[in-house]
Amino acid sequence: xxxxxxxxxxxxxxxxxxxxxxxxxxxxxxxxxxxxxxxxxxxxxxxxxxxxxxxxxxxxxxxxxxxxxxxxxxxxxxxxxxxxxxxxxxxxxxxxxxxxxxxxxxxxxxxxxxxxxxxxxxxxxxxxxxxxxxxxxx
Amino acid sequence: xxxxxxxxxxxxxxxxxxxxxxxxxxxxxxxxxxxxxxxxxxxxxxxxxxxxxxxxxxxxxxxxxxxxxxxxxxxxxxxxxxxxxxxxxxxxxxxxxxxxxxxxxxxxxxxxxxxxxxxxxxxxxxxxxxxxxxxxxxxxxxxxxxxxxxxxxxxxxxxxxxxxxxxxxxxxxxxxxxxxxxxxxxxxxxxxxxxxxxxxxxxxxxxxxxxxxxxxxxxxxxxxxxxxxxxxxxxxxxxxxxxxxxxxxxxxxxxxxxxxxxxxxxxxxxxxxxxxxxxxxxxxxxxxxxxxxxxxxxxxxxxxxxxxxxxxxxxxxxxxxxxxxxxxxxxxxxxxxxxxxxxxxxxxxxxxxxxxxxxxxxxxxxxxxxxxxxxxxxxxxxxxxxxxxxxxxxxxxxxxxxxxxxxxxxxxxxxxxxxxxxxxxxxxxxxxxxxxxxxxxxxxxxxxxxxxxxxxxxxxxxxxxxxxxxxxxxxxxxxxxxxxxxxxxxxxxxxxxxxxxxxxxxxxxxxxxxxxxxxxxxxxxxxxxxxxxxxxxxxxxxxxxxxxxxxxxxxxxxxxxxx
Ligand SMILES: Cc1cc2nc3c(=O)[nH]c(=O)nc-3n(C[C@H](O)[C@H](O)[C@H](O)COP(=O)(O)OP(=O)(O)OC[C@H]3O[C@@H](n4cnc5c(N)ncnc54)[C@H](O)[C@@H]3O)c2cc1C
Ligand code: SF4
Ligand code: SF4
Ligand code: FES
Numbered sequence: 290x291x292x293x294x295x296x297x298x299x300x301x302x303x304x305x306x307x308x309x310x311x312x313x314x315x316x317x318x319x320x321x322x323x324x325x326x327x328x329x330x331x332x333x334x335x336x337x338x339x340x341x342x343x344x345x346x347x348x349x350x351x352x353x354x355x356x357x358x359x360x361x362x363x364x365x366x367x368x369x370x371x372x373x374x375x376x377x378x379x380x381x382x383x384x385x386x387x388x389x390x391x392x393x394x395x396x397x398x399x400x401x402x403x404x405x406x407x408x409x410x411x412x413x414x415x416x417x418x419x420x421x422x423x424x425x426x427x
Numbered sequence: 428x429x430x431x432x433x434x435x436x437x438x439x440x441x442x443x444x445x446x447x448x449x450x451x452x453x454x455x456x457x458x459x460x461x462x463x464x465x466x467x468x469x470x471x472x473x474x475x476x477x478x479x480x481x482x483x484x485x486x487x488x489x490x491x492x493x494x495x496x497x498x499x500x501x502x503x504x505x506x507x508x509x510x511x512x513x514x515x516x517x518x519x520x521x522x523x524x525x526x527x528x529x530x531x532x533x534x535x536x537x538x539x540x541x542x543x544x545x546x547x548x549x550x551x552x553x554x555x556x557x558x559x560x561x562x563x564x565x566x567x568x569x570x571x572x573x574x575x576x577x578x579x580x581x582x583x584x585x586x587x588x589x590x591x592x593x594x595x596x597x598x599x600x601x602x603x604x605x606x607x608x609x610x611x612x613x614x615x616x617x618x619x620x621x622x623x624x625x626x627x628x629x630x631x632x633x634x635x636x637x638x639x640x641x642x643x644x645x646x647x648x649x650x651x652x653x654x655x656x657x658x659x660x661x662x663x664x665x666x667x668x669x670x671x672x673x674x675x676x677x678x679x680x681x682x683x684x685x686x687x688x689x690x691x692x693x694x695x696x697x698x699x700x701x702x703x704x705x706x707x708x709x710x711x712x713x714x715x716x717x718x719x720x721x722x723x724x725x726x727x728x729x730x731x732x733x734x735x736x737x738x739x740x741x742x743x744x745x746x747x748x749x750x751x752x753x754x755x756x757x758x759x760x761x762x763x764x765x766x767x768x769x770x771x772x773x774x775x776x777x778x779x780x781x782x783x784x785x786x787x788x789x790x791x792x793x794x795x796x797x798x799x800x801x802x803x804x805x806x807x808x809x810x811x812x813x814x815x816x817x818x819x820x821x822x823x824x825x826x827x828x829x830x831x832x833x834x835x836x837x838x839x840x841x842x843x844x845x846x847x848x849x850x851x852x853x854x855x856x857x858x859x860x861x862x863x864x865x866x867x868x869x870x871x872x873x874x875x876x877x878x879x880x881x882x883x884x885x886x887x888x889x890x891x892x893x894x895x896x897x898x899x900x901x902x903x904x905x906x907x908x909x910x911x912x913x914x915x916x917x918x919x920x921x922x923x924x925x926x927x928x929x930x931x932x933x934x935x936x937x938x939x940x941x942x943x944x945x946x947x948x949x950x951x952x953x954x955x956x957x958x959x960x961x962x963x964x965x966x967x968x969x970x971x972x973x974x975x976x977x978x979x980x981x982x983x984x985x986x987x988x989x990x
Contacts, residue, residue: 324988
């Protein structure tokens with residue numbers, strides 16, 4: 290059987306989550322590999338959630354929010370951008386694969402962009418194979 | 428142990444056509460804490476909502492998950508339904524299995540069914556730890572601040588005062604009345620504005636509910652809708668006011684003459700702005716350069732407007748009409764004089780506006796030349812206006828005593844600083860930004876701050892007054908509420924965990940946090956908090972949390988779906 294990556298998506302309520310809704314409303318099809326957790330803002334994403342998701346068995350993490358300048362809470366997405374950059378550095382330091390974490394800006398009107406992002410990510414992760422970060426004890 | 432009810436909607440075939448809803452219900456029933464699960468054709472219908480209410484009562488549910496369309500569709504509907512049967516609305520959550528499951532995965536019924544189950548499981552985790560909350564009630568100070576004493580500000584102040592509420596009217600200049608005070612006569616009947624303006628000013632000055640502060644400016648704005656604290660600098664020192672609503676009516680300015688060099692602006696004394704010409708129409712038509720009687724005038728429309736390359740791209744909206752008025756008034760005063768109007772095209776959208784322009788041409792003999800002016804210069808005491816008549820294609824040159832420019836209308840000076848103080852946005856050209864161009868034209872994006880008149884965009888008097896009354900109505904709507912209802916999903920601080928490091932105070936984009944004066948821990952002003960969660964992430968001790976969006980909940984959800 291072909292490997293099906295498991296993606297956890299952290300989407301901000303005002304942009305990316307609405308964009309994902311629009312993809313559905315427009316009947317744009319994308320692979321069912323993503324599971325979504327709604328955040329009010331990407332600025333509310335604690336990197337711990339990402340690490341936990343990897344330990345639990347996620348193969349990839351998509352963090353998506355409003356385009357720069359468009360955050361509903363003024364600057365949450367800038368905070369997220371900084372935080373994700375640091376998270377990736379830490380993963381690299383630990384010898385883990387930082388390219389399994391994707392940060393994307395997707396507006397409420399970009400249903401197609403959301404679907405394309407998921408498609409692209411699924412293909413990328415299929416090529417990469419399962420994440421080695423899954424904790425065997427859990 | 429929680430007692431959670433799960434209600435799976437078919438949405439006709441929208442969900443049930445892809446997701447095996449029966450199987451979903453069977454799987455969900457097996458989960459701990461799920462006391463009840465059922466599916467139904469249309470959950471949002473009256474019978475669907477009844478099913479939820481009944482199940483809540485029969486099975487003593489204390490939490491509800493509705494697996495249906497996106498929360499943006501019916502979260503409110505289902506929270507209301509659950510609340511009416513006794514489940515706290517904040518322990519009622521939506522699992523989005525239509526927009527994010529059945530619709531985008533139409534060809535994968537098996538995967539979609541499994542995904543629906545997982546999505547529901549995560550939302551069950553959230554509900555498990557959801558607190559019962561009650562919406563916050565925030566009191567409203569029923570007093571308004573109006574900034575700017577032009578026709579817009581006067582109208583707003585009077586409307587609010589007449590409804591029985593106190594108003595503070597702050598005007599930067601010496602006198603009330605704004606630009607209208609400087610106009611000679613108004614379209615469409617040439618009447619001088621003095622009568623109605625004086626009447627309005629008198630009504631405002633004498634009104635027991637209005638405090639007028641001239642030569643004053645707003646220096647500081649704190650607080651939030653219903654509870655602003657404003658510091659005003661007045662000639663007799665700084666004064667502080669508590670107000671519930673703020674209306675910005677700071678009007679407009681004209682594009683500087685100096686910036687219109689190609690039209691001789693700022694270079695020749697006999698090239699003037701239309702506002703200066705208004706004064707001449709009142710005080711006498713003498714040339715600024717030599718005091719000679721003005722016998723011929725060339726009016727240049729769109730001076731700086733509709734010129735994206737060099738100046739402003741937008742249409743200043745009021746010029747077509749006031750130029751027709753000024754040209755007609757000039758011909759009334761100097762019947763043997765000559766009035767030429769250079770225009771790109773005439774925009775006369777308003778009741779009886781087109782007829783007014785036609786009268787300028789037919790009754791007053793104003794000569795309209797369709798063409799863009801290329802250059803205005805002065806030679807030997809005469810003003811030359813050069814352009815191309817775009818109807819005939821021929822170059823035209825007019826020799827006149829005076830050129831009047833219809834300078835583009837721009838934002839009033841100081842708008843940028845005031846906008847910052849009010850925490851409201853300005854648009855690309857510096858005007859105050861309305862909350863929505865079509866649907867919310869008198870509100871700003873900051874709750875409790877409204878916009879009236881030319882401060883938003885060029886407007887003539889009827890439009891200004893209409894918007895001013897609209898803004899006043901919005902303020903009165905706010906004042907009609909006993910208290911403002913706010914979402915209770917705001918931040919709080921676990922006192923035992925907080926070390927008082929203050930990181931959260933810096934992180935908060937709404938200045939909702941402060942250090943407690945003697946406890947040395949962070950506090951939250953719930954009326955200002957928007958629940959963004961920025962403080963929760965930066966807190967090194969996990970002491971700052973947003974209600975019903977806690978780390979415990981997120982981690983439980985992550986565990987449920989990452990596996
Ligand atoms: C040449 C010309 C001719 C016109 N002729 C006509 C006509 O015939 N008919 C017609 O309907 N319209 C006419 N208009 C348009 C008319 O002038 C405007 O519709 C009207 O002035 C808009 O009123 P307002 O109160 O919004 O702004 P303004 O008249 O600009 O008033 C704004 C007020 O706010 C004050 N202010 C500014 N900033 C601050 C601050 N930071 N703090 C405190 N106070 C502040 C200003 O001092 C001013 O008193 C004409 C305009 C021009 C330029
Ligand atoms: S949730 Fe956001 S708005 Fe509220 S206190 Fe925290 S940082 Fe400020
Ligand atoms: S960041 Fe946390 S510990 Fe520091 S002051 Fe804020 S709530 Fe207290
Ligand atoms: S609200 Fe979308 S990123 Fe902040």
